[in-house]
Amino acid sequence: xxxxxxxxxxxxxxxxxxxxxxxxxxxxxxxxxxxxxxxxxxxxxxxxxxxxxxxxxxxxxxxxxxxxxxxxxxxxxxxxxxxxxxxxxxxxxxxxxxxxxxxxxxxxxxxxxxxxxxxxxxxxxxxxxxxxxxxxxxxxxxxxxxxxxxxxxxxxxxxxxxxxxxxxxxxxxxxxxxxxxxxxxxxxxxxxxxxxxxxxxxxxxxxxxxxxxxxxxxxxxxxxxxxxxxxxxxxxxxxxxxxxxxxxxxxxxxxxxxxxxxxxxxxxxxxxxxxxxxxxxxxxxxxxxxxxxxxxxxxxxxxxxxxxxxxxxxxxxxxxxxxxxxxxxxxxxxxxxxxxxxxxxxxxxxxxxxxxxxxxxxxxxxxxxxxxxxxxxxxxxxxxxxxxxxxxxxxxxxxxxxxxxxxxxxxxxxxx
Amino acid sequence: xxxxxxxxxxxxxxxxxxxxxxxxxxxxxxxxxxxxxxxxxxxxxxxxxxxxxxxxxxxxxxxxxxxxxxxxxxxxxxxxxxxxxxxxxxxxxxxxxxxxxxxxxxxxxxxxxxxxxxxxxxxxxxxxxxxxxxxxxxxxxxxxxxxxxxxxxxxxxxxxxxxxxxxxxxxxxxxxxxxxxxxxxxxxxxxxxxxxxxxxxxxxxxxxxxxxxxxxxxxx
Numbered sequence: 217x218x219x220x221x222x223x224x225x226x227x228x229x230x231x232x233x234x235x236x237x238x239x240x241x242x243x244x245x246x247x248x249x250x251x252x253x254x255x256x257x258x259x260x261x262x263x264x265x266x267x268x269x270x271x272x273x274x275x276x277x278x279x280x281x282x283x284x285x286x287x288x289x290x291x292x293x294x295x296x297x298x299x300x301x302x303x304x305x306x307x308x309x310x311x312x313x314x315x316x317x318x319x320x321x322x323x324x325x326x327x328x329x330x331x332x333x334x335x336x337x338x339x340x341x342x343x344x345x346x347x348x349x350x351x352x353x354x355x356x357x358x359x360x361x362x363x364x365x366x367x368x369x370x371x372x373x374x375x376x377x378x379x380x381x382x383x384x385x386x387x388x389x390x391x392x393x394x395x396x397x398x399x400x401x402x403x404x405x406x407x408x409x410x411x412x413x414x415x416x417x418x419x420x421x422x423x424x425x426x427x428x429x430x431x432x433x434x435x436x437x438x439x440x441x442x443x444x445x446x447x448x449x450x451x452x453x454x455x456x457x458x459x460x461x462x463x464x465x466x467x468x469x470x471x472x473x474x475x476x477x478x479x480x481x482x483x484x485x486x487x488x489x490x491x492x493x494x495x496x497x498x499x500x501x502x503x504x505x506x507x508x509x510x511x512x513x514x515x516x517x518x519x520x521x522x523x524x525x526x527x528x529x530x531x532x533x534x535x536x537x538x539x540x541x542x543x544x545x546x547x548x549x550x551x552x553x554x555x556x557x558x559x560x561x562x563x564x565x566x567x568x569x570x571x572x573x574x575x576x577x578x579x580x581x582x583x584x585x586x587x588x589x590x591x592x593x594x595x596x597x598x599x600x601x602x603x604x605x606x607x608x609x610x611x612x613x614x615x616x617x618x619x620x621x622x623x624x625x626x627x628x629x630x631x632x
Numbered sequence: 633x634x635x636x637x638x639x640x641x642x643x644x645x646x647x648x649x650x651x652x653x654x655x656x657x658x659x660x661x662x663x664x665x666x667x668x669x670x671x672x673x674x675x676x677x678x679x680x681x682x683x684x685x686x687x688x689x690x691x692x693x694x695x696x697x698x699x700x701x702x703x704x705x706x707x708x709x710x711x712x713x714x715x716x717x718x719x720x721x722x723x724x725x726x727x728x729x730x731x732x733x734x735x736x737x738x739x740x741x742x743x744x745x746x747x748x749x750x751x752x753x754x755x756x757x758x759x760x761x762x763x764x765x766x767x768x769x770x771x772x773x774x775x776x777x778x779x780x781x782x783x784x785x786x787x788x789x790x791x792x793x794x795x796x797x798x799x800x801x802x803x804x805x806x807x808x809x810x811x812x813x814x815x816x817x818x819x820x821x822x823x824x825x826x827x828x829x830x831x832x833x834x835x836x837x838x839x840x841x842x843x844x845x846x847x848x849x850x851x852x
Contacts (some may be wrong), residue, residue, distance in 0.1 A: 220747070221741060228729070228730075231729045231730070232729060435723055465780070531726075532711060534686060535687075535714065535719065535739045535742065535786065536711065536713045537714075537742050538705075538742070561687055625686045625687075626686050629721075629725065
């Protein structure tokens with residue numbers, strides 16, 4: 217491949233690069249804007265997914281409600297209660313269930329090291345830990361099936377509880393008193409972002425094995441059943457089956473929406489994901505339009521450059537430049553300008569994204585900043601950007617280049 | 633070498649038409665030094681542009697080296713301008729951002745000459761016009777005479793058999809003009825065909841033959 221002419225074009229471009237500084241800056245700014253917009257959009261979607269995971273990604277939560285219609289001779293207004301035995305009852309009858317766990321809670325005084333606080337204390341099983349993203353910090357664990365079976369006095373506590381009772385000290389292995397009964401802390405919840413909750417964030421909760429919890433709690437029924445389907449798309453089937461089975465067991469109309477309170481996080485996640493995906497697409501469109509406007513500007517400037525260089529084109533044609541030489545030169549100059557502007561735009565955007573990601577997330581007051589400070593710079597974004605950019609670069613370069621090549625040598629030489 | 637038969641050039645401006653050349657016929661033999669004279673608007677530059685393949689006639693036939701120019705494409709005409717014809721303009725027409733060396737290099741780049749051949753030829757030409765030490769200077773750093781010598785070197789870069797000079801001394805002081813004429817005379821003596829447009833009868837006297845134009849026609 218003969219690089220003589222491209223190298224010559226490069227040397228000519230370098231001589232005039234100061235004149236192209238404005239175009240280069242426009243492309244730098246356009247690239248920076250679109251990449252930051254798209255990284256923010258994808259970051260928000262990712263953060264939404266992460267925050268959804270804070271509660272549990274594919275989770276159907278069921279609690280007892282109130283019958284709103286009379287059924288089989290029973291009056292309306294009757295409270296529907298759920299019991300621990302319903303866990304096995306549902307597990308045996310609904311094969312789509314992957315995991316299922318009961319949950320009961322009560323508010324009690326909790327003390328350790330002479331400090332006392334009031335917190336919600338929950339009784340549940342080991343499967344709850346997996347379903348509700350109860351990931352322990354290093355050196356700890358969530359309670360297991362053995363703890364529940366044996367009724368061991370162990371507790372898994374949120375990081376705020378750990379801080380309030382023990383300060384900076386490691387709570388694992390330490391004793392806490394719940395409702396006057398001593399428990400040993402076996403794990404502390406790892407910090408996480410959580411946008412959905414009941415009874416407050418998990419950071420403020422204390423979890424006990426269900427058997428142990430039942431020993432200190434007088435309530436016979438359970439507050440909530442957590443179900444994780446085998447596949448996310450099975451949540452509606454499971455909900456219908458639960459209403460039918462429990463309706464039959466507790467004698468309420470399966471179609472009575474108030475008899476059971478069902479919280480389907482999968483449906484919520486779908487809606488949220490759709491919203492954030494919409495925001496991401498919207499930001500992408502804004503970015504693409506910005507880039508398009510930039511490309512139109514570059515085309516315009518390249519036309520102006522071609523006009524300004526009419527005489528130069530005339531001289532080149534007069535001394536024997538072929539049409540394709542003029543096309544190549546103008547086209548390659550556009551490519552050089554695009555490459556320079558976008559390269560620095562890319563480098564700057566990449567570094568800004570990484571700098572923003574260094575901003576710590578405030579887990580105590582999870583707000584909008586948690587969505588904004590974790591932009592994601594993905595290869596897909598960059599690949600898509602390069603494809604759009606390539607097309608725009610081609611369009612911005614080829615038309616001024618063709619126009620320049622069609623110049624009349626005589627008229628071009630006379631141009632001042 | 634150059635044969636024009638009934639060359640006519642009409643410029644159309646809206647509904648008005650201007651006949652710049654009216655049926656010009658002339659022959660220029662290889663190795664001749666011709667000057668074209670005439671008052672402003674007589675069609676000298678138009679004729680020069682047609683001979684130089686920068687413009688095409690409205691009617692008539694132009695044969696260059698036995699080839700009919702009318703049948704050549706844009707790029708074939710560019711190749712003719714690149715290899716067979718060297719141009720020297722009144723206002724030099726050098727690229728302002730390029731050095732003397734780069735300006736001379738340009739026609740050879742368009743011809744695809746190797747870097748070694750380019751380097752040797754530019755060195756030879758810069759020495760011939762006495763400006764080797766000025767090779768890295770841009771046109772704005774050179775005097776009018778020096779610029780015209782660089783333009784002459786550029787015109788000779790691909791060693792064309794024909795040199796077309798349009799008022800080559802028009803923008804120069806008399807000393808520089810004489811230097812340029814001396815170079816042109818030397819080039820003619822070594823066998824190059826030279827066609828020069830001039831207003832100046834004294835300059836035209838240096839040529840072998842003078843063609844006088846008036847109102848787009850040859851007077852003598």
